[in-house]
Amino acid sequence: MRIQPLGDTALLAELSARLDTAINTRAIALATALKKRRDVRQAIAGYASVTVHFDPEHATHESLAAAIKRLAARRPPMAEPGRLHRIPVVYDGPDIEEVGERLRLSRAKIIEIHTRPIYRVFLVGFVPGWAYLGPLAEELALPRRDVPRTQVPAGSVAIAGRQSGIYPLPTPGGWHLIGRTSVRLFLPDSDPPCLFRAGDRIKFFSTQQ
């Protein structure tokens, strides 16, 4: 594990450089444990890391790094299976043909591969309601678009690398858009204001409308 300052009141603890469900489970458990400490203002689990904001009146980088190492050495609690969300998708995204051409896959095959797994929510972040889902099947892995779109419609279902995601708000985006869903991910009047939480499980299914 690498623990390094992220400015004078935060640090970044990197558990691994691998996209791995077990490591993500450990990162989430570590963030949850750290949040309970009174000298920690916020702990955010990444894919394989925890970003910790601390109260500089009551902690130092050294004291927190020691605490993180202690907590990480503990056996993580048995992860409860996250809530399962079934997400209907109309697979008519503007990039689905190009994705098919580049990967030499028919539209039906793309749908079959994309709807096959149960994805894990590795991390909720970036913009309100965005969730990083994975792992995506190797057969669908493509680098991001060379030129990101300046505006992606909310509800767009997208893929990039070994990940999938759904745009919760109209934002710029560089992922390949293969479909759309009517499910709302950003729920500004709920608390928490998003449908997915880290550790949740997602199953896509194909629908015509």
Add this chain to the structure above:
Amino acid sequence: MTPTLHVENPGVLTTVQDLGRPNAVSAGVQAGGAMDRFAHSAANLLVGNDPGVATLECTVSGPTLLADERCLIAIAGADFDPRVNGAAMPSWTSLVLEPGDRLTFAGRRSGARVYIAIAGGFEGDRWLGSQSTNLMAGRGGMHGRPLKAGDTLNAMGEARKSALAGRHMPEPLRPAYSDHTLHAIAGPHLKRLDPESRRLLFQVSYKVGLHSDRMGYRLDGPQLVAAGGELLSFGLTVGVVQLPPSGQPILLMADHPTAGGYPIVACVVSASLPIAAQLLPGDELRLADITLERAQKMRQTLAAALDVL
């Protein structure tokens, strides 16, 4: 009766801000809050408020506000030449508006953001624990949007402590706003830079790019080159300097995305964030490499200056 200010002219971009919503980041919602927390907090303290209550953050130009009741206000941060009924007024000083008084700003002389505090704090929609305006989500503050002409602003009630007009924060206690040097410590991924880029990072001067706002500043300067690809996304924090593949660094500010996967090459220290908050596109800045120990001393010095108020 609680004092009300009528917005006759909102200025270019005036939003309600407090110290943000750090607990919302696990939902991907930006922590947000005042860009210049020193000026925001000082303005509050000058009128007897807790530092965390809502102020108005006025970007590039100030609003025109008409008071209908007697109220105590303070203006801090940038210098937009504040006036009451046309007469010049000092910044960083508490002052009384009488019924019918009109607060205006004659024009920007320095800095980017002015903070206006009112005794009791401004009322605003509370969303996920904060009154800060989140423009992307359209929530918080004045119904999730900038102020517009015709809005009315209410004070929340009484200040925590009674305060008088004429309380002042002397200049030596404030951040050195005129020196556009942002102190920074090494970022966790600094070693990914090639030796030439590592040398340049803390030597050259950058220009704040055109597409710079509350989310972050693009730093125009020499192209920096980092080895290795994108990282697995991790939680970000205000002040970090990330390096996308374009080689143009981005300094993340108050409304930054909560997570990302670009290498972090430097972290602007908390004592320099108020100075960063007062920069506008076109302004020049330098990143100066300091130790963590010095960063902590600088933070303590600014915190002590606010404690005096």
